[in-house]
Amino acid sequence: MVNMNDVAKLAKVSRGTVSNYINNVRIKEESRIRVDEAIKELGYIPNVAAREFKTNKSSNVVFILPTVWNPFFSELTYQLQIKLKQKGMKLLLCNSQDDYRAELEYLEIAQQNKVFGIISISYSNIMPYLTSETPYVAIERYYNDDIPYVTSDNEGGGKMAVDELIKKGCQKLLHVTRQVDGNNALIARKKGFEEACKEEKVDYEIFSPKTSSAVFHKDITLFLKEAFEKGQYFDGIFCATDRYASYCQDALMDMGIGIPEDVQLIGFDGSRSYATEELKISTIRQPVEKIAEEAVNLLIAVVNKDKQKTSKVLPVTFLDLKTTKSN
Amino acid sequence: MVNMNDVAKLAKVSRGTVSNYINNVRIKEESRIRVDEAIKELGYIPNVAAREFKTNKSSNVVFILPTVWNPFFSELTYQLQIKLKQKGMKLLLCNSQDDYRAELEYLEIAQQNKVFGIISISYSNIMPYLTSETPYVAIERYYNDDIPYVTSDNEGGGKMAVDELIKKGCQKLLHVTRQVDGNNALIARKKGFEEACKEEKVDYEIFSPKTSSAVFHKDITLFLKEAFEKGQYFDGIFCATDRYASYCQDALMDMGIGIPEDVQLIGFDGSRSYATEELKISTIRQPVEKIAEEAVNLLIAVVNKDKQKTSKVLPVTFLDLKTTKSN
Numbered sequence: 001m002v003n004m005n006d007v008a009k010l011a012k013v014s015r016g017t018v019s020n021y022i023n024n025v026r027i028k029e030e031s032r033i034r035v036d037e038a039i040k041e042l043g044y045i046p047n048v049a050a051r052e053f054k055t056n057k058s059s060n061v062v063f064i065l066p067t068v069w070n071p072f073f074s075e076l077t078y079q080l081q082i083k084l085k086q087k088g089m090k091l092l093l094c095n096s097q098d099d100y101r102a103e104l105e106y107l108e109i110a111q112q113n114k115v116f117g118i119i120s121i122s123y124s125n126i127m128p129y130l131t132s133e134t135p136y137v138a139i140e141r142y143y144n145d146d147i148p149y150v151t152s153d154n155e156g157g158g159k160m161a162v163d164e165l166i167k168k169g170c171q172k173l174l175h176v177t178r179q180v181d182g183n184n185a186l187i188a189r190k191k192g193f194e195e196a197c198k199e200e201k202v203d204y205e206i207f208s209p210k211t212s213s214a215v216f217h218k219d220i221t222l223f224l225k226e227a228f229e230k231g232q233y234f235d236g237i238f239c240a241t242d243r244y245a246s247y248c249q250d251a252l253m254d255m256g257i258g259i260p261e262d263v264q265l266i267g268f269d270g271s272r273s274y275a276t277e278e279l280k281i282s283t284i285r286q287p288v289e290k291i292a293e294e295a296v297n298l299l300i301a302v303v304n305k306d307k308q309k310t311s312k313v314l315p316v317t318f319l320d321l322k323t324t325k326s327n
Numbered sequence: 328m329v330n331m332n333d334v335a336k337l338a339k340v341s342r343g344t345v346s347n348y349i350n351n352v353r354i355k356e357e358s359r360i361r362v363d364e365a366i367k368e369l370g371y372i373p374n375v376a377a378r379e380f381k382t383n384k385s386s387n388v389v390f391i392l393p394t395v396w397n398p399f400f401s402e403l404t405y406q407l408q409i410k411l412k413q414k415g416m417k418l419l420l421c422n423s424q425d426d427y428r429a430e431l432e433y434l435e436i437a438q439q440n441k442v443f444g445i446i447s448i449s450y451s452n453i454m455p456y457l458t459s460e461t462p463y464v465a466i467e468r469y470y471n472d473d474i475p476y477v478t479s480d481n482e483g484g485g486k487m488a489v490d491e492l493i494k495k496g497c498q499k500l501l502h503v504t505r506q507v508d509g510n511n512a513l514i515a516r517k518k519g520f521e522e523a524c525k526e527e528k529v530d531y532e533i534f535s536p537k538t539s540s541a542v543f544h545k546d547i548t549l550f551l552k553e554a555f556e557k558g559q560y561f562d563g564i565f566c567a568t569d570r571y572a573s574y575c576q577d578a579l580m581d582m583g584i585g586i587p588e589d590v591q592l593i594g595f596d597g598s599r600s601y602a603t604e605e606l607k608i609s610t611i612r613q614p615v616e617k618i619a620e621e622a623v624n625l626l627i628a629v630v631n632k633d634k635q636k637t638s639k640v641l642p643v644t645f646l647d648l649k650t651t652k653s654n
Contacts, residue, residue: 003428003431003432003435004435005431005435060387060419067405067601067602068395068401068404068405068408069401069402069404069405069599069601069602070401070600070601071600071601073401074395074396074397074400074401074404075396077395077396077401077420078394078395078396078422081395081420081421081422082422090419090420090421090436091419091420092387092417092418092419092420093404093408093417093418093419093420094408094417095405095408095409109417213603214603217603217605243601272396273397273398273600274394274396274397274398274570275394275396276540276541276544278544
């Protein structure tokens, strides 16, 4: 992308002169013409962030999320920063570590700093603390009709997983998830799974303990071991995240159960750890880039009081990979 | 609401000392610890706006890195944000996507915005563009003696890998890496590997093509296939990153070669995709949390013109996991 230095070089003026031109500070007429021509020739777009800084308006968008140290969240953060940059804005990162107090602290920081707005993935009930002065967009979370949000079609994804498993011959399904207060995404995936099972009249069970993320690997391993030892047989498992699916995969492999021959496995997210990673677990893919794009557009609409853009539920897709049978 | 006086009272220091602490002016270590504890206990949030107005300095630190969408970088970003927050500072995220021009653009944004400073992992030659007004700390990159940096002991890590492979009985070693201009870390790991092999008088080979990240998986697969078909046998492989090690693992498994029975494999980084992930590939672990902490401390020292804190080379450790034989 062309920057101020390129313009200065072509116009044969200092960088400061170009900066003055952009900020409407008077410069020599001769320089003004040369800068003008250079800007046109290079197709230079003045940096909105810089201009807003001068006008005492922040172009910083605070992004609050549990932790960037996770494939789905790091991909989302990456995409959000790229989309914001295209609009001349910057991303202030806030890992809340699921800590309610940390989130409130960031809200306060955001309000003190008069940021452009906040985009947040929060599983806490921070809604009462949102003041109308700070534009706010939620990802994955529905608070009420006043707080705009962008989310994947989590319920549709749960249904899609059931449909795929049935299509591939499964007769006894298991859903593996965790009970996390305020995590609407997990609730919706479970709802989609359960309703589709009832509709299709297929046998199903749900493993959904209220347990911490740190011990869930052990919980799953124990549950599957006991279930299969008791002769409780599942031939299709839908997990609420790819991570849970990888826990299931570990446990089943340790028990000598073949995937996908004996048990077929579908996760949720479809996020790579890095852009070129080859995914192996079949999964319901969230449209991460689209989520980022819509969140940014929605935030701008909120700031501009544009009522035409509203909350979005984005479609998911099925990735038919190595843990399901090919049709 | 808690204010500065409350903190001063609890910490048994003057209000001025608390103010100095908040503005990153050096105070006695003993006072620093007490203020730190008082702030945590009271849940005190410094008024950022007031501080920034007074010091005419932002508390934003720009972090430039190739991409947050990668286990090592997302862990580092996570840790950096946490360490900055402990000092009352915020992280502005900039994915440069290895794009030289994008990095320059961010430098410009940083300079325009009078940020507190810049912490950067860059493989480009942006050094000439660094102005003395913007405090700068490099991670993983040595430019010259004027630019402070924090890095893992990459050369020592290369040597450590060789020592471990020999200790575990390997006799013919291979190093797998990529030629990336300006990536000092990769160069140092290779140097450490090569020098240790010479010192230990062990047979070795280096696979180090100048290729893009996107096709390196294929390159490695082809190289290993041809080498083993020709009867060129390696029983110990040290890869410059865990990702390359996972490419080698895929290729060897496809060829029916046993790991660690036939070939032992050591990577570099030791970063999890998420905090609780169980790593499987034996690796040289970078002290990511320590890198983040030292980078923040060094940046503050640069701002305070404190010459006592200087560039740091931090020790790495060997994680003996599933791709090497137990001793």
